[in-house]
Amino acid sequence: MPWDDHVLPHGDLECLTPGLWHVQGTLKHQPLPRAMAVYRMPDGRLWLHSAIALDDARRTELEALGPIGVLLVPSGMHRLDAAVYKERYPEAQVVCPSAARAAVEKVVAIDAVAEDVLDDLGVRCHRPPGLKPDELVYELPLDDGVALVFCDALFNLDELPGCAGRIAGWMGSTGFFGTTFIGRMFLADKAGWKGWLLDQSNREDVRVIHVAHGEPITRDCSRRLREAGERL
Numbered sequence: 001m002p003w004d005d006h007v008l009p010h011g012d013l014e015c016l017t018p019g020l021w022h023v024q025g026t027l028k029h030q031p032l033p034r035a036m037a038v039y040r041m042p043d044g045r046l047w048l049h050s051a052i053a054l055d056d057a058r059r060t061e062l063e064a065l066g067p068i069g070v071l072l073v074p075s076g077m078h079r080l081d082a083a084v085y086k087e088r089y090p091e092a093q094v095v096c097p098s099a100a101r102a103a104v105e106k107v108v109a110i111d112a113v114a115e116d117v118l119d120d121l122g123v124r125c126h127r128p129p130g131l132k133p134d135e136l137v138y139e140l141p142l143d144d145g146v147a148l149v150f151c152d153a154l155f156n157l158d159e160l161p162g163c164a165g166r167i168a169g170w171m172g173s174t175g176f177f178g179t180t181f182i183g184r185m186f187l188a189d190k191a192g193w194k195g196w197l198l199d200q201s202n203r204e205d206v207r208v209i210h211v212a213h214g215e216p217i218t219r220d221c222s223r224r225l226r227e228a229g230e231r232l
Contacts, residue, residue: 002084003053003084003087003088006053006080006081006084007053007054007055008025008026008027008028008052008053009025009026010023010024010025010026010052010054010055010058011023011024011025012058013038013054013058013061013062016147016208016210016216016218017142017143017144017147017207017208017218018142018143019039019040019142019143020037020038020039020040020140020142020147020208020210021037021038021039021065022035022036022037022038022210022216023035023036023038023052023054023058024215025052027080032157032213033157033213033214034050034052034078034212034213035050035052035210035211035212035213035214035216036048036049036050036051036052037049037050037147037149037210038062038065039123039140039147039149040065040066041069041070041121041122041123042121042122042141043069043121043122044066044067045066045067045068045069045070046062046065046066046067046068046069046070047069047070047072047121047123047140048068048070048071048072048085049072049074049138049149049151049210049212050072050073050074050078050151050212051071051073051081051082051085052081053081053084053085067091068085068089068091068092069091069092069093069121070092070093070095070118070121071085071086071089071092071093071094071095072095072096072114072118072138073094073095073096073100073104073108073110074096074097074100074135074136074151074212075096075097075100075103075104075134075135075151075152076100076102076103076104076106076134077152078151078152078212079103079104079106079107079108082094082104082107082108083107083108086108086109093111093112093117094108094109094110094111095110095111095112095113095114095117095118096110096113096114097113097114097115097133097134097135097136098113098114098115098116098133099132099133099134100134100135101113114136114138115127115136118138122140122141123138123139123140124138124139125137125138125139126138126139126148128153128192128193128196128197129189129192129193129195129196130187130188130189130190130191130192130193130194130195130196131153131186131187131188131192131193131196132186132187132188134186135151135152135153135186137149137150137153142207142208144207145205145206145207146205146206146207147206147207147208147209147210148200148206148208148209148210148221149210150209150210150211150212151211151212152182152183152185152186152212152213153179153183153186153187153193154177154178154179154183154209154211154228155177155178155179155180155182155183155211155213155214156177156209156211156213156214156215156216156217157175157180157213157214157215158175158214158215176231177214177217177224177227177228178227178228178231178232179193179228179231179232190232193232194229194230194232195229197225197226197228197229197232198225198226198229198230200225201222201223201225201226201229202222203222204222206221206222206225207221208221209221209224209225
């Protein structure tokens with residue numbers, strides 16, 4: 001399974017705040033961009049959320065940040081590059097939500113489920129009410145607060161180009177930060193999810209919001225979470 005066969009156009013490894021990085025990438029035959037979060041855990045190893053295969057230069061930059069310790073496959077829809085990462089970094093632990101295990105294991109073996117191991121590594125797993133168990137929200141401690149990492153439950157996409165981009169906009173998946181048409185597929189109870197987002201918006205310690213589709217948010221996080229909740 002050649003690594004280079006998985007490398008698609010992507011951007012630089014961008015530092016969002018000390019200990020947390022972001023890479024924006026692409027998908028074949030789809031207008032939606034995708035994003036990887038890279039976090040340095042308290043033990044110095046790296047935690048990768050929704051891993052993206054990187055070109056040689058960016059992969060060298062990634063490896064310079066620390067050893068890759070955890071590959072978090074956030075759902076059965078975000079498993080594209082998980083197997084090549086595990087092949088290249090066999091010491092890394094592959095982790096996913098328990099409800100997504102069957103889907104993820106169609107492409108890569110799972111070493112542990114997120115709910116069992118991440119808390120001990122300093123990463124808190126949130127199981128928000130109203131969100132189906134296939135998807136969790138992850139809280140990462142930072143020097144001056146926390147980051148919240150989402151997968152498909154929240155998007156932050158501008159309008160996308162081309163016919164496919166117009167269709168995505170017509171379907172309600174672009175042009176705002178919040179739960180899109182795709183995100184609603186992961187909801188079990190809209191009121192519960194809305195209530196959780198509004199509760200999080202009352203926090204004063206959220207410094208970064210990272211999403212798997214779209215730009216990370218590094219300012220006014222409480223206000224933006226409230227906006228997302230009030231849109232529902």
